[in-house]
Amino acid sequence: MIDHHTDLHITILGIGNTLLTDEGIGIHILNYLQHHFPNLPNTQYIDGGTLSFTLLPLIETATHLIVVDAAEINQPAGCFHCWLDEQMDEFLQRPKRSVHEVSLIDLLGMLRLTERLPLKRALIGIQVETTGWGDNPSPQVAAAIPRVVEEIFALLKTWDCVKGP
Numbered sequence: 001m002i003d004h005h006t007d008l009h010i011t012i013l014g015i016g017n018t019l020l021t022d023e024g025i026g027i028h029i030l031n032y033l034q035h036h037f038p039n040l041p042n043t044q045y046i047d048g049g050t051l052s053f054t055l056l057p058l059i060e061t062a063t064h065l066i067v068v069d070a071a072e073i074n075q076p077a078g079c080f081h082c083w084l085d086e087q088m089d090e091f092l093q094r095p096k097r098s099v100h101e102v103s104l105i106d107l108l109g110m111l112r113l114t115e116r117l118p119l120k121r122a123l124i125g126i127q128v129e130t131t132g133w134g135d136n137p138s139p140q141v142a143a144a145i146p147r148v149v150e151e152i153f154a155l156l157k158t159w160d161c162v163k164g165p
Contacts, residue, residue: 011062051103069075071125
């Protein structure tokens with residue numbers, strides 16, 4: 001892993017396809033953050049769509065990475081879980097947990113090989129209800145958006161990236 005200097009570079013990466021209802025929840029949360037917190041210091045928001053290796057140069061400078069995505073966590077729709085650092089890697093190694101798990105594993109692997117893996121990283125996975133055609137999340141999943149944003153800020157506070165009550 002690279003020894004990042006004291007400069008703080010936070011990347012929040014939303015993943016998903018907004019044409020498939022709940023599958024796009026990562027992007028919907030990213031849009032919420034961009035709208036309500038457009039000038040969060042030292043933070044870049046990245047719409048990762050359905051993932052691509054072209055994201056590598058956009059996230060390789062991150063000291064802190066938060067990925068937000070739909071996930072299969074065997075909970076009621078709208079529930080979510082946060083995996084940190086090695087827990088994130090272990091979760092992504094499990095079969096059928098995230099729609100984009102293979103690409104995310106590959107992307108993190110490339111960061112690891114280039115010694116640019118962020119010092120702190122997290123995956124917040126939100127349980128979906130449906131992934132049929134539609135450009136809005138189901139009511140249960142949409143209701144989770146403010147709670148996931150609270151979780152993101154709690155994580156940033158734990159990492160000493162933001163100050164606040």
